[in-house]
Amino acid sequence: MYRIYDCLATQHDIVLVLVAIAIGLGGIHTAFNLYARACMGRLQQRFAWLFLTGVVTGGGIWATHFIAMLAYDPVLPVGYEPVLTATSLVIAIGATMFGFSIASVAGPHLLLSRLVGGLVVGLGISAMHFTGMMAMSVPGVISWHMDIVIAAILMGAVFGMISLWLAGPARTPKQKLLGKVNLTIAVATMHFSAMGALIVTPDPTVPVPAQLISQQYLAIGVAIVAALLIAIGFVTALVDRQMRAHINNRMHILGDSAIEALVLTQNGRIIDVNESFLRLTGTKQHDVIDQDFLARWLPETPLAFQQGNLNYVETSLRLENQKELPVEVIRREIPADDIADDTTIFGLRDLRERYAAEKHIRFLAEHDSLTKLLNRTTFNDRLSEALQESDETGVPTTVMCVDFDHFKELNDSFGHIAGDHALRELGERLGKLISDELTIARVGGDEFVVLLHHQNRTNPNSIKTHTQEVAQKILDCIALPIFINQENRAKLSASIGVAHYPQDGADAESILFHADLAMYRVKQSGGNDVVFYSSEMDEEYRFKRxxxxxxxxxxxxxxxxxxxxxxxxxxxxxxxxxxxxxxxxxxxxxxxxxxxxxxxxxxxxxxxxxxxxxxxxxxxxxxxxxxxxxxxxxxxxxxxxxxxxxxxxxxxxxxxxxxxxxxxxxxxxxxxxxxxxxxxxxxxxxxxxxxxxxxxxxxxxxxxxxxxxxxxxxxxxxxxxxxxxxxxxxxxxxxxxxxxxxxxxxxxxxxxxxxxxxxxxxxxxxxxxxxxxxxxxxxxxxxxxxxxxxHPQTPAPETAPEPAKSGKKPANRHSGIETV
The missing domain is CATH 3.20.20.450 (EAL domain)
Structure with a gap:
């Protein structure tokens, strides 16, 4: 380690070292911008961008190496063999291009491809370095400390692997920064460690070839190559970025104008979302980028939708705190083009309003609009289900027909608005009686029907008692005064007819009919009572018919x-x-x-x-x-x-x-x-x-x-x-x-x-x-x-029928037509 430090401190021109590092940073910075672009688009476009990435990266690293070589002072005159110098440039370009190409391959072994690609780049840097060192010619003997050489190669390889692993597809600034820093470390540590391993022993007898490139010419050449490559790469990346930014800006405007939430993914991970999605989920854009969209937001989607075999699904969007939001999702695959890679776009629409509207429509279809109780159609469906259940369990089912007494007089006295108000209030009261065993519906006018489940009751006396209790609750509920206006309260009563299944009928129609017959019997008796159906009522009805x-x-x-x-x-x-x-x-x-x-x-x-x-x-x-x-x-x-x-x-x-x-x-x-x-x-x-x-x-x-x-x-x-x-x-x-x-x-x-x-x-x-x-x-x-x-001229009959000794006029009080 000391030898490396001594070599850098005493045998290098620090200014040129800093210049070399700056050139390396410029080349690597441009290289990762080009690499990010190479990770998307069609295959032929990827090859072009990967080639340019390799040229800029290899050229930048090569320039960094030779400027750092110029900063090295071996105390002896130095020259560079042209073929090996050019070969080192080719190695640098080829290795980096090949390494970045491997790292850009997407698939099931994504991590492995990035690590292998980083290894190739790291080893390529070492190969370029030692090839360039072989191009150096001095009047002396060059030897190496092999332990330092091996360490330098390993450090270059390791940091190269770390660089492309952390960089990933280099789409975010963080990924690019991590890649640039680690690749710069790979170049610097490998080069200066290897220079510390160099031993130059002067020997005047060693011949120096005449066709060497002097340090002055090499400096000019390296500067020109470095400047051209970095400039080409930078300008190309800048133009492409501006074009992509323009296209992305237009797409963002278009996407943010959409009412539906839009999510763009590549390889299943989010690369962009519109404002509607952020509003829908209550998140920020930087929080959702690079998330696994289906796993994080739509975990309940069917496998066929996840695999792309199904393009539409209604599911739940998973929000924070495990809350779920009903959404419909449309999936569309966007093939790769010159700008972007294969992309999947998901369109999401909030279904809460639609579900609420459908629920309201179902409610209107199933319920009476005035009383909010079930309507006739829904009641008939419930009755059919109840009779089927009764057949399976053997527990009877009871139907009651309820009709308000003298309701027409209320309408005639106070108007139909008051009648509707009374029905609404009565509907609200009856609705409070509804339970798992009791269903109430309005089937028209002031007519209501009740479906009573007896659950585990099978004893006839228990069923009758239960029915009477429920019927009395209904009568008591209806008997409460109804507010009409400040001066008037209406007090109604009801007639209730009761029929049991299967005792009083074999199907829904006969049960309802017989309960209705019993209700009319109550009406004829003055109302405000409960009557159970009997077969005599049916006989009387048939006679009337x-x-x-x-x-x-x-x-x-x-x-x-x-x-x-x-x-x-x-x-x-x-x-x-x-x-x-x-x-x-x-x-x-x-x-x-x-x-x-x-x-x-x-x-x-x-x-x-x-x-x-x-x-x-x-x-x-x-x-x-x-x-x-x-x-x-x-x-x-x-x-x-x-x-x-x-x-x-x-x-x-x-x-x-x-x-x-x-x-x-x-x-x-x-x-x-x-x-x-x-x-x-x-x-x-x-x-x-x-x-x-x-x-x-x-x-x-x-x-x-x-x-x-x-x-x-x-x-x-x-x-x-x-x-x-x-x-x-x-x-x-x-x-x-x-x-x-x-x-x-x-x-x-x-x-x-x-x-x-x-x-x-x-x-x-x-x-x-x-x-x-x-x-x-x-x-x-x-x-x-x-x-x-x-006709007075007509003679009177000689005999006439005897008048009755007694007789009462049986007048019909229900009709104006005399019934004598």
Whole structure:
């Protein structure tokens, strides 16, 4: 070590040593810039850049060596043999070019290729050095300390290997700096260590060839070669860098303008990203460069995508703290060109908004938009799954149909906005009851369905108890008052029908149908209750369906008929008018009471054509009477809600030619309160035609006094329920007297229904009720039995059917069509 130091300190010109090091640094600096460029692009371009790298690196090292040789003073005159000097330059260029070429090879043995390439460069430096030393000629004998020679060669080889290992592809400033520093150390340590091993023994007898290159000429030549090579390499690298920077800048602008995140990789490692990727991941560019992109950011991608056999995938982007972000990734391979090596570009798009939109769309498709509960389609799917599970486990499944009582009245009273508000609030309440065993859905209007899983319950009593408990929770939930406005709160109730699978049905359709039947049974009983399905309900439904079908056929085939009941003057029993009453005798079922088929007609909508047929038939019949008696026709609640009713009445009067004053339309208080405003408008329009309006069943409905005040009524009919109790019931008598007095004070006509005895007739006559109707004065009969009344010239029948000794008028309170 001392010998090396002594040689450097005493036998070298320090200025020239520093110049040599500076030239070496310049050449090596330019060389690594060229090497970085040689590591990318197409194969033919790589060869060109590697050749230039070898020329600049070898020439720079050769120049460094010979300038350092010029700095060495052996005390003897020195000359240089031209062929060996040129050979040393060729060795330097060839070795460095070959070494850098090996190091630039990418593949599975990347580290090995860099180490081998560095070894070749290190050994090439040694070969160039000793070849150059062989070119030196002095009048003396040259010998070596072989231990120092070996150490010098080893140091050059080791630092050469370290240089290309740390430099890698020389893409980052850090990689380039490490490569330059270690290669400079390799050149310097190898050269000056080897010079320390040199021993020159003067010997005048040693001949010196005449064709030697003097130190002056060598200095000029070395300076020219070094300057040209370094300048060529520097200018070439500078031009290429500027061109690449321009292209990269344009690509960066283009990439940063993209909404999608873009990542460029080579050999799986990131070489560039755009701003969208940095924003998406919350990172800085220097943090992600040279990372293994798929392993670090997309570890869950399938193998086919990683190998390039699949170009699209939806996966998760791994962020910091193990957070994951849903993304879609597109992979595109970019072949090598004159500028860059084979590159893979990944385009990433954040899927959070799309997933949220898809989730919202699925929610809208599966849920009711008003209540946020499940809709009919989704419920049916859940029901099918539940029935399949029930088949597998043997545990029954329960379905409930829930319908709010009098919900239409809430809409009519406060408007549909209030109704929607009520449904929203009820939906929110019911939604809080939903659990793993309870599913609730809205299937339309104010109709809801419930699916109840009994889990491990198999005992029938336990299942029934569980069902009743759940149903009661639903009833209690619905019964809470609902805020409508500052002045009003609505309190609803519900009717719940229950059916069990498989006990009450073999499939989803039958279970729902039977639960619906049970719910309608609750409705018919007044609501606010729970009813379990039974087979009798199905029989009743089938009977109603048959009845509705037969009634439709009877209407189409004119198999219906009207009976007429007299309405008489109380004093002389003279008939003043008739009330038309519908009768139906079915070929299969026999005589069907109106109280049986009228409600079914209202449920099925047949009441509209049926009521029009009754009105038309009665008007045409009355128009043909010789005696202009009045004719009374009942209107149902459904008819009274049809805006076109006044036009229908007017058309029938015109077609039949009946004087409007002879027609009296009877309506019930119950029919009027469904929609008071609409009823008022319709009755007012009918009244303008000259038709009389009678209030039927007065006293049995709602707010009778308000009804008389607000509606255009001409006559009041005292309900038979009061007339029947006249004898022996002081309260009934008081009510009848009050109604008669009220009618007189309001200048309204009054008629009592259901008069059957002399005591009843006498009471009414004594209290100034001048019109009566009942079995005492005549039964409902075909008009032919009253032909002598309506056609006075027709003789009276010799015999007439005996009037019933007693009988009550079974009026149908659900319909305006009389059911006597």
């Amino acid at each position: 048959q009845l509705a079908s037969n009634l439709r056929v009877a209407l189409e085939n004119e198999q219906l008929e009207l009976y007429y009941q007299p309405q008489c003057h109380a004093d002389d029993k003279e008939i003043q008018s008739f009330e038309a009453l519908l009768r139906w005798k079915d070929a299969e079922l026999g005589q069907v009471p109106p109280g049986r088929f009228i409600p079914i007609a209202e449920e099925t909508g047949l009441i509209i054509p049926l009521g029009e047929w009754v009105l038309r038939t009665a008007c045409f019949e009355a128009a043909g009477w010789d005696k202009p008696l009045g004719i009374g026709v009942n209107l149902s609640a459904v008819q009274l809600q049809k805006h076109e009713l006044p036009e229908v009445v007017a058309a029938i009067l015109e077609e039949s030619g009946l004087d409007p004053k002879r027609l009296e339309l009877e309506v019930t208080e119950t029919a009027l309160i469904h929609n008071p405003a609409r009823s008022m408008k319709i009755l007012s329009d009918i009244k303008k035609l000259g038709v009389r309006i009678a209030m039927d069943d007065f006293g049995t409905g709602y707010s009778s006094l308000a009804t008389l005040q607000n509606f255009p009524v001409d006559r009041i009919k005292i309900d038979q329920s009061f007339v029947t109790k006249l004898v022996g019931n002081a309260q009934a008598g008081a009510i009848v007297r009050a109604v008669i007095n009220l009618s007189r004070d309001l200048a309204l006509d009054v008629i009592a229904e259901g008069v059957e005895t002399d005591e009843q007739a006498n009471f009414l006559t004594d209290h100034d009720c001048r019109a009566v109707q009942g079995y005492m004065f005549g039964h409902p009969r075909p008009i032919s039995d009253y032909a002598h009344i309506v």
